[in-house]
Amino acid sequence: MKIDLNVDLGKLKLKNPVMTASGTFGYGFEYAKFFPLEKLGAVVVKGIATFPSHGNPTPRVVEVESGMLNAIGLQGPGVEKFLHGEEYLPFLRKSNATIIVNIWGKTIDDYIEVASRLEAEKKGIHALEINISCPNIKEGGVAFGTDLKLAHKVVSEVRKVTKLPLITKLSPNVSSIKDFARTVEDAGSDMISLINTITGMAIDIETWKPKLANVTGGLSGPAIKPVALRMVYEASQAVKIPIIGMGGIMNADDAIEFLLAGASAIAVGTAIFTDPIAPLKVIEGIENYLIRKKLSSVSEITGKLIINRKKG
């Protein structure tokens, strides 16, 4: 039996449901020696702004139980270097991979500007992912992702300047993920991705200092999987647009949980640090699962969670 791993995300079609999570796979270049990037459903690059940026002081990461905190703070080359620097988009264009560019800004104008520049030189770019959920920068970032009005505004403004499929990446640091999912759907987002990291902290009890120079950072890895899965499920109940699920996916079994919960595609993040070929293992594992379950296509499991509310 031939297994069909194709995924239809509306305006975006992927050859399989496994993408890389922004910020954990650089600009693809760094991992190209480990496997051909075109094997992935999509490569999502690290957040790009109009300007180059230093990011946060160090230490920027700390390992915690079943996960890690990061406060990289969106260090990056800026959009011009991304468009023209050898290790960035020009390299990716040659790779034949499906490319999604994650964008961020400190102001709404920043978002508009970076989206416009990418729209203008969009050859090889398959979609934009609007990051309104980075917890590690003072201005912008998560401020947009925790305020319904701002979230709506960013997405609808970016919508006006690009025809590229738009994914909006939601923050988990909110009371109601459903409200944010509905808002960005309403603002014209074609897809939703979630979750970004959950804001956390760690303290060195010898020095009495925070373990991150930025004081707080974003929690990722297996520790957040249950929360991510719940939010994917809730969001999928609230909107009609496709959902890309992520948060603690370490292997195919984890990925399948997200698909069952309502994600049409998934992204592998922190697991790449444990094992650079983790995304490939996830693809292979999903395929084997479908074979074992005698299913012929991955779409047969999306959102198929069986809810049978029992009375207490």
Place this chain on the structure above:
Amino acid sequence: MKIDLNVDLGKLKLKNPVMTASGTFGYGFEYAKFFPLEKLGAVVVKGIATFPSHGNPTPRVVEVESGMLNAIGLQGPGVEKFLHGEEYLPFLRKSNATIIVNIWGKTIDDYIEVASRLEAEKKGIHALEINISCPNIKEGGVAFGTDLKLAHKVVSEVRKVTKLPLITKLSPNVSSIKDFARTVEDAGSDMISLINTITGMAIDIETWKPKLANVTGGLSGPAIKPVALRMVYEASQAVKIPIIGMGGIMNADDAIEFLLAGASAIAVGTAIFTDPIAPLKVIEGIENYLIRKKLSSVSEITGKLIINRKKG
């Protein structure tokens, strides 16, 4: 050197900073054979409502990476049985322990009623903890903990009917913990405790069903520690009333992180399932830490986190 473990929580004084987290220590009775309850800073009992309640259908718990999800759903005897049943308050009164009663309801009137009944028979009760953050019941619970107006209302109404010191237990499932901390301080809460569990989910990929009958449940254990610590820190920056920190405390080192972050006392929850005498080990560990650091009292570390913001 004599180490002073006393903790001054305003209207409530504890002999040491270590309490049990509500719902993980039953009504004290169950653990009395493991150690004398009076060794604890305080015993916080499982949530009590005016009425007896079944709780949720089973399965009610599932283990996840570095933690567990629970959806017990506040099974309990109701306040009358709590006041008069042999295994409940009458037993606790005899134990000489400092007793804190966690209360919940489906409506504001429920909260008022249970608080009034406890006020009326308050002998042996040292404080009430208002649970506005249980994610596992359909009515009430977390609804109060994720809505600023309702949170204010519950606390100020309960405040009117009792002179007992009031602790309000906050939900982590919110965008801004600071706002909730300020609101309940303003409503007359004498202390804040946090965090309750973070709502999560797990799916059985063989049966395609949620692993909990209630579909979602509350995540506790080491997985949530970084998030809990961050929220304790944020809340401590926002209010003047004392904070009781919890979430993933497995040992004394974890507890010390919470104290440094701004908690005046801490609670041990899930760790009790790993090891019933975990709370005692935490007390001992804090004492040893203070000796090693040549400090004479636990209050010398509360909130002593050193923040040194570097420029990026």
Place this chain on the structure above:
Amino acid sequence: MKNGEIIRNKRLKDNYFRVDFYSPELCKQAKAGQFAHVKICGIPNKVLRRPFSISDVSSEGLLTIIYKVVGAGTEALSSLKPGDTCDIMGPLGNPFSPSVKSDIPVIIAGGYGAAATYLIAKNSPSPGILLLGARTAKDLILTDEFKRLGFEVKVSTEDASEGYGGRVTGLMEELLADKNRRNMKFYACGPHGMLMAAGKLILQHGLDGELSLDHLMCCGVGACFACVVKVKADNSDGWRYARTCKEGPVFKASEVYYDLEPE
């Protein structure tokens, strides 16, 4: 020897293992039907203990547990070596009521149920009968051990690979058809569905029986309400949730609430 030290840990049959812990205090107190709550050292990322029925105890202080490898915890347990140590809470829970001379103890078991009821047979003044059910022959354990205690052993397998072809309740019905055995006292431990069916049969025939019901556990001592099952109650619903760790795991067949809804 340290408390909780593993003295022996060997494969019994297929996925079933037998481990002996040095645990003299527990051995002194343990009664048939009670359980031990084990913190398995070396399970990565896990916070909960694992409950296991006390299968046997010896006067030398050896606690025997028979376990099936089903997940990370039992997998980790199976790789522990003599000399490794686990923290063990117990004995916990309410035991079976001992059988008296005039009883014919009839044990209905499935899965690890044979291990959980072995002490009943060992301590029984009169030999009785073991009805042991399994999906397939390789899940049948301890049959020789029960025979050695003088028990009559009848087995059933759903795939008819050994003994009676079908469920163990089929064997029960055969036995109950024999009207001469009025003084039978039933003890059952096994999968939930089997226990419900057995419980109902026992009650239908007006006989006495006890079921060992269990559920996923956290605290093991009655504090968390994770492990509940429905038992009959004097309230408007006719049932309440009872904690299997504290009020059970052993319940009278007549106490149990036989729900229409499957678990």
Place this chain on the structure above:
Amino acid sequence: MKNGEIIRNKRLKDNYFRVDFYSPELCKQAKAGQFAHVKICGIPNKVLRRPFSISDVSSEGLLTIIYKVVGAGTEALSSLKPGDTCDIMGPLGNPFSPSVKSDIPVIIAGGYGAAATYLIAKNSPSPGILLLGARTAKDLILTDEFKRLGFEVKVSTEDASEGYGGRVTGLMEELLADKNRRNMKFYACGPHGMLMAAGKLILQHGLDGELSLDHLMCCGVGACFACVVKVKADNSDGWRYARTCKEGPVFKASEVYYDLEPE
């Protein structure tokens, strides 16, 4: 032998251990100053690999790492046995530039720095000098090995328990005072503070030197920006953050931005 299999894993001295992995591909490519990124099997609850300098490689495909036990990962590594296997990425990072015949290589090392620079000494056409610093005598490692390669070894300890009493930069100053040695080429690896002091001294004397800077790492390949240090840059700030895993760990002393702010 499997890739990544442990062939030997023994205590070297105090908290320092030496492990040899079978890793023939890596050995063929490895150059002095590069590192291996190791997934230590059996660390509970951890998602990240651990980076270690490649201390030595053999023609039989044995990769040697010398590590100090400082936390859960190195603790777990120290308990692995021959036959256990770790997944190893590498060689990663930029190597030291090899010393040429006319150079006198001077190695400044602290902590595991002696291990990270051993290959420099081994591959150097002319023997040179090792200045090794530590807090106390028990942290001095590999002195005999460097001597065996013909290197002059001078040690410093902050507590004066062996050699020069003080910091290793004290030894450096003594050496630099000797004006005859203009063809010295410096290689330094050690704690951040030591490297910054050494780098400045090298530049002050107008000499050539390379520093192996490292920082907590995640990906090890330049993708995550966790591991950055400040290097000089042509921008308004005068510096940018460079990834030690990809653009380093080895940097020219002249490239490094010597910040006023301590790390």
